[in-house]
Amino acid sequence: MRSRSVFLAVLLREFKISLTQKTDIATIFFFFLIVASLFPFAVGPDIGSLRAVGPGVVWVAALLSSLLALHRMFESDFIDGSLEQFLLSGEPLVLVVVSKIFAHWLITTLPIVILSPFVGMQFGLSAEASWTMALTLLIGTPVLSLLGSVGAALTLGVRSGAALTALLILPLYIPVLIFGVGGTVASLQGMETIGHFSILLAFLCLSLALCPLATSAAVKIALE
């Protein structure tokens, strides 16, 4: 009961803060749209080639938006001392971290997931493939947030933190990207997608179990 109230309290706090930073969140949302919109200019408006790159483009755009938003997760709390207060409060830091990651995903990435099928249709994907893509993103992007939280915590208060986070975290995103895009492409070709979803769910379970531990250890190191 107690741990649930801590979780909810942190979640509520994150939502209240995000209400004061609406433009930040809108920026991330439009970043996703703009990155996805650049590709027709790069590869040409031919719907056949757009359909071939579509799932990859939407996934990479979502991945980059999630990366762009990572600095929001801990940085301001680190600077104004709230993170230290969380640590001193005696509540398990892992719980605070999980709550912050979940809030971060809900606020910055869920809108992108909801929008993604429409962007998929712009790339000539069938309705079914678009919905499958949204579902792969729904399962895959929390893994990105969980992995990203480790990078965000490790680079707290570090020179050129944003670029460094990208360097640390992007290689770890590769498996999620492979199976997220793979599931969408399989659906586009009318093949079975259950295998992709099983593996994405396995990634989610694994990262949910391990990443918060690494992140809270990294937060403690940053606060020493």
Added chain:
Amino acid sequence: MICSQTLQLLHFMRFWKYSTPQNFYPAAKKIAAVFFVLAICFGIPGLYVGFFVAPTDHQQGEAYRIIFIHVPAAWMSMFIYVVMAFWAAVGLILNTRLSSMLAQALAPTGALMTFLALWTGAFWGRPTWGTWWVWDARLTSELVLLFLYVGFMALRASIEDPRRADKASAILAIVGVVNVPIIYFSVKWWNTLHQGASVSLTKAPSMASDMLLGMLLMALSFWMYSIAVSMLRVRKIIRDRERNSGWLNN
């Protein structure tokens, strides 16, 4: 019984003596010298076997001889990452400075080996497959491994306080070591799905025993070289970090 236990304990304590930078600093010099000699002892016969004894491959001609560099470099690149993560984790858990210094010293050698494996792979690929690069599972994983090494070194370099850098990079190395097999199998699966673009490397032709001998000698030489050069680098790291502690100047 008691006697042997005491001996074991003594042995144990002598070993631990070297876990302080102060005692390890002179020892590292001796270890480096021994392993440099060993690297040369394995390297010269290895190169001789590779260039003069091993037969010409009937499919690939002389170009295949790059494997005497390529394969040992690829082996070391993966092995060093695991060793580096191990020492980083020991440093994090037991709070021993020297372990973290070892991890720090191993990273550039590992990155170098990864780079060598990629570079010689391109040189091998050009005459045998007709292309410098294919998105083959092994090549791609090796590229990701290079990114992981670069990330480890970049994180270290951007944190001022060396103890904090030790701990932060240790967490990154542990996360990396958990992810390396996942990345490898994902990339392998992804690659088999897109068979058309790639060349199958998994069917290795039966290898002449001279080739295997040359490769093993070169692998041992690379191994010894990696130990020797890491020891020299540990000495440099100790000099950097302990410059104000006094004992270095005596």
